[in-house]
Amino acid sequence: MLTVALVGNPNAGKTTLFNALSGLRQRVGNYSGVTVEMKKGHFTANGTEVALIDLPGTYSLAARSPDEMVAVDLLLGRRPEEPRPDVVLSIADATNLDRHLYLTTQLLELGEPVVLAVNMIDAAAAQGITIDYARLSQELGIPVVPIQANKGLGLEALKSAVLAAAQAGKLATGPAFPETFEKEVSHLQNAVGAEVPGFLTRRLLLDVGGYTEQWLVEKHGELLRRDLADSRSRLAAEGCPVPAVEARTRFGWIRPIITAAVARPAERPVTWTDRLDRVLTHKLWGTLIFLGLMFLVFQSIFFWAKPVMELIVSGQEAIAEAIKSEMAPGPLRSLLADGIVVGVGSVVIFLPQILVLFGFIAVLEDCGYMARAAFLMDRLMSKCGLSGKSFIPLLSSVACAVPGIMATRVIENRRDRFATILVAPLMSCSARLPVYILMIGAFLSEGRPAWLPGVVLFAMYMLGFTLAPLIALVLKRTLLKGETPVFVMELPAYKRPTLRGITQRMGDAGWAFLRRAGTVIFASMVIIWALLYFPSSDANGVSYEDSLAVAEERAEVASLQIEALEAHEIEVPEELEAEAALPAKINGEWKRNSVLGRVGLALEPAFAPLGWDWRIGMAAIASFPAREVIVGMLVMVYDVNDDDDEEHAGLQDAFKREWAKDPVRGPYAVPVALSIMVFIALCLQCASTLAVIYRETHSWWWPLFTFVYMTVFAYLGALLTFQIGKFIADAF
Amino acid sequence: MDGQLIAVIAMIAVAAAYLGRATWKTWSGTKVGCGSGCGKCATKSAPPPKGRFELPQV
Numbered sequence: 001m002l003t004v005a006l007v008g009n010p011n012a013g014k015t016t017l018f019n020a021l022s023g024l025r026q027r028v029g030n031y032s033g034v035t036v037e038m039k040k041g042h043f044t045a046n047g048t049e050v051a052l053i054d055l056p057g058t059y060s061l062a063a064r065s066p067d068e069m070v071a072v073d074l075l076l077g078r079r080p081e082e083p084r085p086d087v088v089l090s091i092a093d094a095t096n097l098d099r100h101l102y103l104t105t106q107l108l109e110l111g112e113p114v115v116l117a118v119n120m121i122d123a124a125a126a127q128g129i130t131i132d133y134a135r136l137s138q139e140l141g142i143p144v145v146p147i148q149a150n151k152g153l154g155l156e157a158l159k160s161a162v163l164a165a166a167q168a169g170k171l172a173t174g175p176a177f178p179e180t181f182e183k184e185v186s187h188l189q190n191a192v193g194a195e196v197p198g199f200l201t202r203r204l205l206l207d208v209g210g211y212t213e214q215w216l217v218e219k220h221g222e223l224l225r226r227d228l229a230d231s232r233s234r235l236a237a238e239g240c241p242v243p244a245v246e247a248r249t250r251f252g253w254i255r256p257i258i259t260a261a262v263a264r265p266a267e268r269p270v271t272w273t274d275r276l277d278r279v280l281t282h283k284l285w286g287t288l289i290f291l292g293l294m295f296l297v298f299q300s301i302f303f304w305a306k307p308v309m310e311l312i313v314s315g316q317e318a319i320a321e322a323i324k325s326e327m328a329p330g331p332l333r334s335l336l337a338d339g340i341v342v343g344v345g346s347v348v349i350f351l352p353q354i355l356v357l358f359g360f361i362a363v364l365e366d367c368g369y370m371a372r373a374a375f376l377m378d379r380l381m382s383k384c385g386l387s388g389k390s391f392i393p394l395l396s397s398v399a400c401a402v403p404g405i406m407a408t409r410v411i412e413n414r415r416d417r418f419a420t421i422l423v424a425p426l427m428s429c430s431a432r433l434p435v436y437i438l439m440i441g442a443f444l445s446e447g448r449p450a451w452l453p454g455v456v457l458f459a460m461y462m463l464g465f466t467l468a469p470l471i472a473l474v475l476k477r478t479l480l481k482g483e484t485p486v487f488v489m490e491l492p493a494y495k496r497p498t499l500r501g502i503t504q505r506m507g508d509a510g511w512a513f514l515r516r517a518g519t520v521i522f523a524s525m526v527i528i529w530a531l532l533y534f535p536s537s538d539a540n541g542v543s544y545e546d547s548l549a550v551a552e553e554r555a556e557v558a559s560l561q562i563e564a565l566e567a568h569e570i571e572v573p574e575e576l577e578a579e580a581a582l583p584a585k586i587n588g589e590w591k592r593n594s595v596l597g598r599v600g601l602a603l604e605p606a607f608a609p610l611g612w613d614w615r616i617g618m619a620a621i622a623s624f625p626a627r628e629v630i631v632g633m634l635v636m637v638y639d640v641n642d643d644d645d646e647e648h649a650g651l652q653d654a655f656k657r658e659w660a661k662d663p664v665r666g667p668y669a670v671p672v673a674l675s676i677m678v679f680i681a682l683c684l685q686c687a688s689t690l691a692v693i694y695r696e697t698h699s700w701w702w703p704l705f706t707f708v709y710m711t712v713f714a715y716l717g718a719l720l721t722f723q724i725g726k727f728i729a730d731a732f
Numbered sequence: 733m734d735g736q737l738i739a740v741i742a743m744i745a746v747a748a749a750y751l752g753r754a755t756w757k758t759w760s761g762t763k764v765g766c767g768s769g770c771g772k773c774a775t776k777s778a779p780p781p782k783g784r785f786e787l788p789q790v
Contacts, residue, residue: 330736335743520754526747530740625755691758 094124108174138396141172175253177312299454305352316345339529343632366497385476397427681713
């Protein structure tokens with residue numbers, strides 16, 4: 001079997017080519033940094049099995065960040081779990097060939113056969129660029145194949161070229177460095193020993209403060225540091241300063257080749273990308289369009305998903321009813337109907353919103369808009385000590401903080417990476433969406449202006465987007481002091497998103513959501529149900545379930561009598577009203593007497609300043625391992641399916657009904673709902689996020705710090721929201 | 733003890749064991765996972781394979 005490594009600049013189309021060759025479905029995005037870890041696939045060419053490895057995009061093999069080191073490690077055969085590649089497949093953008101060939105020249109020094117795939121030939125043709133591939137191949141000394149990876153064009157020729165290169169084993173030479181430089185490399189090679197590959201010795205000399213320098217200086221001590229400094233001084237004195245000597249040598253070799261093989265129009269034609277960029281990256285119009293787009297996304301999430309959501313609710317209710325009618329009363333029936341179906345079902349009903357959100361994210365990413373958004377945000381980020389490079393991980397965190405935090409690996413500087421990691425959980429992830437939708441649907445939707453739900457949802461997301469840079473600013477001025485980084489990012493050409501790409505992203509997100517609902521949320525609901533169910537008998541040893549069954553029968557009779565009296569406009573006696581309300585009274589007493597109820601009531605004074613009762617407080621506490629649990633638990637404590645009136649079915653109506661009876665939550669329902677949303681928006685209720693912060697920072701201190709600061713912020717934010725809301729409600 | 737109660741106790745025990753396992757795997761497991769927290773794999777990264785040079789983070 002042959003091993004082929006796929007290497008290229010960010011956004012050169014590596015993952016698209018990888019998917020086209022291997023038939024896999026790795027995620028691609030029209031912005032740099034989508035691949036942060038290597039991926040492996042297989043294909044067959046002329047009967048030969050080929051293992052294809054997709055490496056993270058890199059502009060250079062001068063590794064400065066962990067993701068760039070993955071590529072260098074593998075290419076040099078320094079990863080024992082992977083063999084050294086037989087062929088390196090370099091992919092370059094046809095519209096930016098001169099810049100992309102810089103990396104190719106570094107690959108030529110690895111001592112392995114290299115094949116160049118020139119991608120996006122359609123975009124080059126649209127810009128009037130013509131490339132003489134035979135001449136290019138002759139000048140570079142390696143096979144060159146034109147391809148269009150997204151359409152699968154040129155792939156057969158590419159496969160054949162890879163096989164031929166592996167069989168021939170011909171190595172190209174690449175640019176020649178000045179003799180003085182080579183002399184210094186030999187000198188350093190003696191100092192570090194023969195076990196260090198020559199390629200890394202060159203990188204040691206060239207990459208000031210890079211990975212290689214840190215590693216080798218740590219290994220060989222001060223003597224090597226002095227040797228290195230002396231070598232660099234000698235090179236500077238002889239007119240070959242590092243790192244300039246590298247760029248000068250490589251581009252000096254590339255330029256004549258490009259002149260010979262590539263023809264460009266005298267004037268670069270103005271493309272649609274240029275026209276759109278004039279508006280979308282404009283300081284004022286670009287920002288307004290960005291805000292408008294975000295509002296449109298959130299308004300759509302709220303309204304488009306509603307019909308499907310109602311369908312799921314009716315299905316969930318039908319299942320609960322079927323269980324109740326088929327099974328005898330008892331703990332198992334209660335667990336299945338009130339715990340699992342209602343609890344897990346109440347989380348699953350938010351699946352349509354998750355799909356709509358991820359559909360939008362896929363469209364905006366794939367068309368290339370996200371790169372423009374990062375460019376726009378760079379102005380704001382740089383004022384807070386970060387750069388637009390931090391914006392991509394923050395934006396990824398809108399889906400889920402875990403991949404967002406992992407995406408910070410593209411940030412070279414440790415302090416900037418840590419600052420981004422620590423603020424990434426402030427972004428509203430998809431698990432927070434059900435809580436927002438629930439609260440907005442219950443208290444800020446019916447009888448209010450049509451634009452209000454979208455605006456409130458937008459505001460909840462903007463809360464994270466506003467706070468994150470501010471906290472990053474504080475971190476960069478205190479715990480993580482450092483210079484504001486320079487941001488260099490390629491703005492890719494706009495592309496039409498593919499239906500396959502969008503549905504794949506939606507499907508992946510939906511499946512992850514359902515898998516979580518069917519595992520962790522399911523198990524959590526069982527435990528919460530048990531804590532709410534036991535003890536199942538009152539102080540006199542009478543089972544609540546038995547008392548409830550008797551009370552429900554009497555209440556049914558009482559309700560019929562009340563209806564008859566009201567029809568004849570006769571005053572309803574108090575005893576009859578009390579009889580009708582008896583099931584709710586017993587249920588309330590049962591819940592207050594349960595394990596969860598007792599703990600909640602003991603903690604209620606801590607929740608009271610936020611406008612919460614013990615039920616909301618305990619739901620918030622129970623959702624610390626996974627925030628979706630809050631919705632399921634609220635459904636259980638508010639007895640959503642206990643109301644026979646179909647018009648009042650559903651958690652949103654259960655909230656309205658229960659809160660209306662309450663002296664605090666009745667008059668201040670909106671401030672309480674906002675206080676819950678602010679708490680959820682700012683609190684780090686996700687064990688996986690804490691674990692990934694630990695993994696990425698290699699320290700317990702940073703996850704602990706993030707957890708503490710976010711919990712304090714969440715409590716204070718919820719407190720302020722409720723108290724200010726209450727003050728406003730009282731004033732008007 | 734009736735059948736329903738026995739079934740419920742068994743389900744609670746399984747759920748508690750599952751959550752315990754998921755928590756353990758998230759923090760202490762050795763298999764690399766995506767970190768989605770579904771409990772099927774670990775969030776923590778795998779130890780570097782033998783023979784690989786460990787490079788310090790910048």
